[in-house]
Amino acid sequence: MRYSAVLFDAYGTLFDVHSVAALAEQLAPGRGAELSALWRQKQIEYTQLRTLGGRYKPFWEVTRDALDYANARLNLNLDATQRERLMNQYACLAAFPDVKPTLKQLRDTGLTVGILSNGTPQMLDIAIKSAGIAALLDHVLSVDAVRAYKTSPAAYQLGTHTLGRPPREILFVSSNGWDAAGAGWFGYSTFWCNRGGHPRENLDIAPTAEGRSLADLTEFLAGQRAGKRQIH
Amino acid sequence: MRYSAVLFDAYGTLFDVHSVAALAEQLAPGRGAELSALWRQKQIEYTQLRTLGGRYKPFWEVTRDALDYANARLNLNLDATQRERLMNQYACLAAFPDVKPTLKQLRDTGLTVGILSNGTPQMLDIAIKSAGIAALLDHVLSVDAVRAYKTSPAAYQLGTHTLGRPPREILFVSSNGWDAAGAGWFGYSTFWCNRGGHPRENLDIAPTAEGRSLADLTEFLAGQRAGKRQIH
Incomplete structure (x- = not known):
């Protein structure tokens, strides 16, 4: 995929x-x-x-x-x-050092890139600006628009509604195991960025892929593209 | 009340x-x-x-x-x-020592007494029998009937549906602060049996009353009856 x-x-x-x-x-x-x-x-x-x-x-x-x-x-x-x-x-949280290069790389490969967060628009705005990544994001979605937090389907649906694509075609990336599970329940493809090295949550769903950092995400996506080229 | x-x-x-x-x-x-x-x-x-x-x-x-x-x-x-x-x-959890005498006393004053729990019917059945309190309960309600856990309104509604009374007339008793809050949101009168001596949850709702044990619950209910007698 x-x-x-x-x-x-x-x-x-x-x-x-x-x-x-x-x-x-x-x-x-x-x-x-x-x-x-x-x-x-x-x-x-x-x-x-x-x-x-x-x-x-x-x-x-x-x-x-x-x-x-x-x-x-x-x-x-x-x-x-x-x-x-x-x-x-x-x-005023800082962005992880792997954020900016990863977002740049994803955009360079033609992917649409966004955030879907529990945070309020104001909180996200400050964090995004101070991290200097505003220009790298196509969408910044706050669950505040639907007044329902993850793992409510209403929260995850914001992404599919905005992007106008089926959830399986969208890769949802979270470091929170429960969030990756909730997104998977909704139908997203998921990448669990397991920064903490924790065991998988026992919620009867596995992420599509996992890694320890966003560098692993880049590698996973590159592998997907390579696989695609080989098949066709 | x-x-x-x-x-x-x-x-x-x-x-x-x-x-x-x-x-x-x-x-x-x-x-x-x-x-x-x-x-x-x-x-x-x-x-x-x-x-x-x-x-x-x-x-x-x-x-x-x-x-x-x-x-x-x-x-x-x-x-x-x-x-x-x-x-x-x-x-095979044991009941707290204050459970049996409290349930007996509530029943003696003519109150309808029940359980409304996240536990499965089988789990509740074993615990109730081993505590020897089956005869003291009018209702044992498991959220399994509606397949939704607390703090979902569907879970709390089991109680009002079964008892056929408005929630305000029913006193919901929980040692879990979040559960007392959820029941209060639904509309129940609530008694927080704060066995652990914890601070109140910051969920914008206070319990109707609170105490440290079920003996405090008995006292609260006795006070309510006395108040009622005085007023009328």
């Missing part, structure tokens, strides 16, 4: 949340990893609970709710200023 | 998962708490992801999928026999 478009998840896939962990460690010495892990876990949990219960709230606010919970649950007593610093850090 | 019925969540609320943690510690010395926490987290996450994605799978199987993931993620190398022992332990 030769794909006509590649859609990327944003947080953890294109944008590196590690800088948040570093600041968390600075603000809560010895507890930074714990704080950033629980913050992320609650952030995702809240998006899922809210979508299930029909209680959408934008990702920026959910992110703040999750931070406040993690702070309380871990008894860290971070004050409002410190929590604001963490939120600001989240707003 | 005088309630006409009380619906209980099962796992963590009526049935104590602590015995699982003890066996986990025996099988993976020094890692038992970590294993049982990640197992539980993935179990709930998988129910939510599957419901969002329209991929229902019974709770027993989801529980096994979550255990297998936790085992792999934590590099514990528990073999099939050891994992089977943990699953069997989960099948």
Whole structure:
């Protein structure tokens, strides 16, 4: 199968949340990893609970709710200023070093390239501009448009609606195993960019392909093109 | 408000998962708490992801999928026999000591009493029989009937459909903060049995009442009855 478009998840896939962990460690010495892990876990949990219960709230606010919970649950007593610093850090995440060259390469091969993210349009706009990748993206899609988070089909459908192509022809790339599974359930071809080296989620669906970085994605797509040339 | 019925969540609320943690510690010395926490987290996450994605799978199987993931993620190398022992332990959870006296007392005051759980009918049947509380329950409702997990409205609706009463007149009791929030979103009156002493979830809804044990629930309901007598 030769794909006509590649859609990327944003947080953890294109944008590196590690800088948040570093600041968390600075603000809560010895507890930074714990704080950033629980913050992320609650952030995702809240998006899922809210979508299930029909209680959408934008990702920026959910992110703040999750931070406040993690702070309380871990008894860290971070004050409002410190929590604001963490939120600001989240707003200005750096892109992984493999992002810009990969996007450039994909565009050079004629692929349509976009983002499909839980983040709000404002959050994505800041992150994309500060990473200097705005000109490399054909589409930036936020689930805010449908007020439903992944793994809701309504969220994934944004991609097929916008691109006007069947999901199997689109390669959905995520570093989050659950997101790759949800996209696969919807019908996308999927590439799991397993940056963390984690085991596969037990959700009865395997990604179409997987690798450890976006360099592996480029290689996978090059292999697809080569295969296509050989067959025809 | 005088309630006409009380619906209980099962796992963590009526049935104590602590015995699982003890066996986990025996099988993976020094890692038992970590294993049982990640197992539980993935179990709930998988129910939510599957419901969002329209991929229902019974709770027993989801529980096994979550255990297998936790085992792999934590590099514990528990073999099939050891994992089977943990699953069997989960099948035979003990009830908390406050369960039987509370259910008896609620029934004595004329309340309709039931369970509304993510567990399969078979799982619930075993746990209820081994706790000796079958005769104290008017209804045992499993979300398996609607193939949607909490916090989906379809799951909570099982209770109002079965009882034929508006949700506000039913007190939904859960030890899981997210479950109390979901039930509240649906419209139930809620009692958060905060056995773990955790902070409230940041989901923009407070429980109707909360306490640390089912004894606090009995007290709350007695207060409601006394209030009612005073007003009329």
